[in-house]
Amino acid sequence: MEHISYIALGSNIGDRFAYLLQAVKALHDHECISVLATSSVYETDPIGYVDQACFLNMVVKVSTSLSPLALLTATMNIEKMFGRKRKVRWGPRTLDLDILLYNHENIETEQLIIPHPRMFERAFVLIPLFEIDESLIIPSVQRPLRSYIDQLSHQGVRIWKSREAVEEQLYERREFNV
Ligand SMILES: Nc1ncnc2c1ncn2[C@@H]1O[C@H](COP(=O)(O)OP(=O)(O)OP(=O)(O)O)[C@@H](O)[C@H]1O
Numbered sequence: 001m002e003h004i005s006y007i008a009l010g011s012n013i014g015d016r017f018a019y020l021l022q023a024v025k026a027l028h029d030h031e032c033i034s035v036l037a038t039s040s041v042y043e044t045d046p047i048g049y050v051d052q053a054c055f056l057n058m059v060v061k062v063s064t065s066l067s068p069l070a071l072l073t074a075t076m077n078i079e080k081m082f083g084r085k086r087k088v089r090w091g092p093r094t095l096d097l098d099i100l101l102y103n104h105e106n107i108e109t110e111q112l113i114i115p116h117p118r119m120f121e122r123a124f125v126l127i128p129l130f131e132i133d134e135s136l137i138i139p140s141v142q143r144p145l146r147s148y149i150d151q152l153s154h155q156g157v158r159i160w161k162s163r164e165a166v167e168e169q170l171y172e173r174r175e176f177n178v
Protein backbone atom coordinates (compact mmCIF):
# COMPACT_ATOMS: atom_id res chain seq x y z
CA MET A 1 0.00 0.00 0.00
CA GLU A 2 1.25 3.46 -0.87
CA HIS A 3 1.46 6.28 1.68
CA ILE A 4 2.03 9.99 1.17
CA SER A 5 4.71 11.72 3.20
CA TYR A 6 6.41 15.13 3.19
CA ILE A 7 10.09 15.37 4.07
CA ALA A 8 12.05 18.54 4.88
CA LEU A 9 15.71 18.76 3.86
CA GLY A 10 18.37 21.17 5.07
CA SER A 11 22.11 21.73 4.67
CA ASN A 12 24.50 24.45 5.80
CA ILE A 13 27.97 22.95 5.31
CA GLY A 14 29.97 22.45 2.08
CA ASP A 15 28.22 22.28 -1.28
CA ARG A 16 24.76 22.67 0.21
CA PHE A 17 22.84 22.39 -3.05
CA ALA A 18 24.73 19.24 -4.10
CA TYR A 19 23.83 17.63 -0.75
CA LEU A 20 20.15 18.44 -1.25
CA LEU A 21 20.11 17.12 -4.83
CA GLN A 22 21.93 13.95 -3.83
CA ALA A 23 19.50 13.38 -0.98
CA VAL A 24 16.49 13.78 -3.29
CA LYS A 25 18.13 11.35 -5.69
CA ALA A 26 18.85 8.88 -2.87
CA LEU A 27 15.21 9.03 -1.75
CA HIS A 28 13.99 8.44 -5.30
CA ASP A 29 16.49 5.62 -5.83
CA HIS A 30 15.10 3.74 -2.82
CA GLU A 31 12.98 0.93 -4.22
CA CYS A 32 10.09 1.73 -1.88
CA ILE A 33 10.09 5.55 -2.29
CA SER A 34 9.09 7.76 -5.23
CA VAL A 35 9.56 11.52 -5.17
CA LEU A 36 6.35 13.09 -6.46
CA ALA A 37 7.10 16.79 -6.10
CA THR A 38 9.84 19.17 -4.96
CA SER A 39 9.66 22.74 -3.67
CA SER A 40 12.00 25.55 -4.62
CA VAL A 41 15.26 25.73 -2.68
CA TYR A 42 15.29 28.52 -0.08
CA GLU A 43 18.24 30.17 1.62
CA THR A 44 17.33 30.67 5.26
CA ASP A 45 18.80 32.37 8.31
CA PRO A 46 19.73 29.86 11.02
CA ILE A 47 17.15 29.31 13.74
CA GLY A 48 17.83 27.95 17.23
CA TYR A 49 21.59 28.02 17.29
CA VAL A 50 22.18 31.26 15.35
CA ASP A 51 25.98 31.41 15.25
CA GLN A 52 26.26 29.31 12.09
CA ALA A 53 26.05 29.68 8.30
CA CYS A 54 22.78 30.13 6.38
CA PHE A 55 20.95 26.97 5.37
CA LEU A 56 19.52 25.81 2.11
CA ASN A 57 16.12 24.23 2.81
CA MET A 58 13.51 22.50 0.70
CA VAL A 59 10.61 20.04 1.03
CA VAL A 60 9.71 17.00 -1.07
CA LYS A 61 6.50 15.05 -1.33
CA VAL A 62 6.97 11.28 -1.60
CA SER A 63 4.91 8.20 -2.10
CA THR A 64 6.16 5.17 -0.17
CA SER A 65 5.24 1.63 0.78
CA LEU A 66 7.44 1.92 3.91
CA SER A 67 6.01 2.18 7.42
CA PRO A 68 6.76 5.44 9.26
CA LEU A 69 9.63 3.83 11.23
CA ALA A 70 11.10 2.22 8.11
CA LEU A 71 10.94 5.60 6.38
CA LEU A 72 12.81 7.13 9.34
CA THR A 73 15.49 4.44 8.99
CA ALA A 74 15.76 5.25 5.27
CA THR A 75 16.12 9.01 5.90
CA MET A 76 18.68 8.43 8.68
CA ASN A 77 20.69 6.17 6.37
CA ILE A 78 20.74 8.92 3.76
CA GLU A 79 21.97 11.42 6.38
CA LYS A 80 24.71 8.97 7.35
CA MET A 81 25.67 8.40 3.70
CA PHE A 82 26.50 12.09 3.47
CA GLY A 83 28.65 12.04 6.56
CA ARG A 84 26.33 13.71 8.99
CA LYS A 85 27.66 13.90 12.50
CA ARG A 86 25.66 15.48 15.29
CA LYS A 87 27.70 17.77 17.49
CA VAL A 88 25.64 20.75 18.52
CA ARG A 89 21.87 20.45 18.88
CA TRP A 90 20.36 22.59 16.11
CA GLY A 91 23.94 23.22 14.97
CA PRO A 92 25.63 22.96 11.53
CA ARG A 93 25.04 19.86 9.39
CA THR A 94 25.83 18.61 5.92
CA LEU A 95 22.37 17.14 5.63
CA ASP A 96 19.26 16.94 7.78
CA LEU A 97 16.08 15.08 6.81
CA ASP A 98 12.93 15.50 8.90
CA ILE A 99 9.70 13.61 8.28
CA LEU A 100 6.96 16.23 8.52
CA LEU A 101 3.76 14.29 7.77
CA TYR A 102 2.79 10.71 6.97
CA ASN A 103 -0.70 10.36 5.51
CA HIS A 104 -3.01 11.94 8.09
CA GLU A 105 -1.43 10.06 10.96
CA ASN A 106 -0.48 11.27 14.40
CA ILE A 107 2.43 9.26 15.71
CA GLU A 108 4.17 9.61 19.04
CA THR A 109 6.87 7.11 19.82
CA GLU A 110 10.29 7.51 21.38
CA GLN A 111 11.99 7.60 17.98
CA LEU A 112 9.41 9.33 15.86
CA ILE A 113 6.87 12.10 16.28
CA ILE A 114 4.60 13.01 13.35
CA PRO A 115 3.61 15.73 12.56
CA HIS A 116 7.17 16.89 13.25
CA PRO A 117 6.81 18.76 16.57
CA ARG A 118 8.79 21.85 15.59
CA MET A 119 7.51 22.28 12.04
CA PHE A 120 4.77 24.79 12.90
CA GLU A 121 7.12 27.49 14.12
CA ARG A 122 9.58 27.05 11.23
CA ALA A 123 9.04 29.29 8.22
CA PHE A 124 11.88 27.45 6.47
CA VAL A 125 9.68 24.32 6.56
CA LEU A 126 6.16 25.71 6.16
CA ILE A 127 6.88 28.00 3.20
CA PRO A 128 8.27 25.21 0.95
CA LEU A 129 5.58 22.81 2.19
CA PHE A 130 2.89 25.33 1.26
CA GLU A 131 4.47 25.74 -2.17
CA ILE A 132 3.94 22.03 -2.83
CA ASP A 133 0.44 21.73 -1.39
CA GLU A 134 -1.56 24.89 -0.67
CA SER A 135 -4.64 23.01 0.46
CA LEU A 136 -2.96 20.77 3.03
CA ILE A 137 -4.81 20.14 6.29
CA ILE A 138 -2.68 19.48 9.36
CA PRO A 139 -4.06 16.19 10.73
CA SER A 140 -3.46 16.58 14.48
CA VAL A 141 -5.50 19.78 14.66
CA GLN A 142 -7.53 19.60 11.44
CA ARG A 143 -6.29 23.08 10.66
CA PRO A 144 -5.35 24.28 7.17
CA LEU A 145 -1.65 24.87 6.58
CA ARG A 146 -2.63 28.26 5.13
CA SER A 147 -3.65 29.53 8.61
CA TYR A 148 -0.12 28.83 9.95
CA ILE A 149 1.46 30.51 6.93
CA ASP A 150 -0.64 33.65 7.41
CA GLN A 151 0.57 34.02 11.02
CA LEU A 152 4.21 33.47 10.24
CA SER A 153 6.96 35.99 9.58
CA HIS A 154 8.47 35.15 6.20
CA GLN A 155 11.61 37.02 7.15
CA GLY A 156 14.89 35.21 6.72
CA VAL A 157 13.52 32.83 4.04
CA ARG A 158 14.54 33.74 0.48
CA ILE A 159 14.07 31.80 -2.74
CA TRP A 160 17.54 30.66 -3.79
CA LYS A 161 16.62 28.42 -6.75
CA SER A 162 13.18 28.13 -8.28
CA ARG A 163 11.27 24.89 -8.28
CA GLU A 164 11.54 24.73 -12.10
CA ALA A 165 15.32 25.20 -11.95
CA VAL A 166 15.60 22.49 -9.28
CA GLU A 167 13.55 20.04 -11.36
CA GLU A 168 15.53 20.92 -14.48
CA GLN A 169 18.77 20.18 -12.67
CA LEU A 170 17.42 16.84 -11.44
CA TYR A 171 16.27 15.90 -14.95
CA GLU A 172 19.54 17.10 -16.47
CA ARG A 173 21.49 14.80 -14.22
CA ARG A 174 19.08 12.02 -15.17
CA GLU A 175 18.57 11.55 -11.47
CA PHE A 176 14.88 12.04 -11.43
CA ASN A 177 11.96 10.78 -13.37
CA VAL A 178 8.62 11.97 -12.02
N1 LIG B 1 9.39 13.44 12.47
C1 LIG B 1 10.69 13.15 12.68
N2 LIG B 1 11.59 13.20 11.66
C2 LIG B 1 12.90 12.90 11.88
N3 LIG B 1 13.41 12.57 13.07
C3 LIG B 1 12.57 12.51 14.12
C4 LIG B 1 11.18 12.80 13.97
N4 LIG B 1 10.56 12.64 15.18
C5 LIG B 1 11.52 12.29 16.04
N5 LIG B 1 12.73 12.18 15.43
C6 LIG B 1 13.97 11.80 16.10
O1 LIG B 1 14.82 12.90 16.11
C7 LIG B 1 16.15 12.46 16.00
C8 LIG B 1 16.89 13.38 15.09
O2 LIG B 1 17.20 14.48 15.77
P1 LIG B 1 18.19 15.48 15.10
O3 LIG B 1 19.52 15.39 15.76
O4 LIG B 1 18.15 15.34 13.60
O5 LIG B 1 17.48 16.80 15.51
P2 LIG B 1 17.81 18.14 14.89
O6 LIG B 1 17.69 18.00 13.39
O7 LIG B 1 19.08 18.66 15.46
O8 LIG B 1 16.62 19.03 15.39
P3 LIG B 1 15.15 19.08 14.87
O9 LIG B 1 14.56 17.73 15.16
O10 LIG B 1 14.59 20.19 15.68
O11 LIG B 1 15.18 19.37 13.39
C9 LIG B 1 16.15 11.12 15.34
O12 LIG B 1 17.01 10.27 16.05
C10 LIG B 1 14.71 10.67 15.40
O13 LIG B 1 14.59 9.47 16.14
Ligand SMILES: Nc1nc2c(c(=O)[nH]1)N=C(CO)CN2
Binds near residue numbers: 009011045048057
Ligand atom coordinates in the same frame (compact mmCIF):
# COMPACT_ATOMS: atom_id res chain seq x y z
N1 LIG C 1 17.30 28.05 8.84
C1 LIG C 1 17.43 26.85 9.42
N2 LIG C 1 17.70 26.79 10.72
C2 LIG C 1 17.82 25.57 11.31
C3 LIG C 1 17.67 24.39 10.57
C4 LIG C 1 17.37 24.48 9.19
O1 LIG C 1 17.21 23.47 8.48
N3 LIG C 1 17.26 25.74 8.65
N4 LIG C 1 17.77 23.18 11.20
C5 LIG C 1 17.98 23.12 12.48
C6 LIG C 1 18.02 21.79 13.15
O2 LIG C 1 17.17 20.91 12.65
C7 LIG C 1 18.21 24.28 13.32
N5 LIG C 1 18.09 25.51 12.63
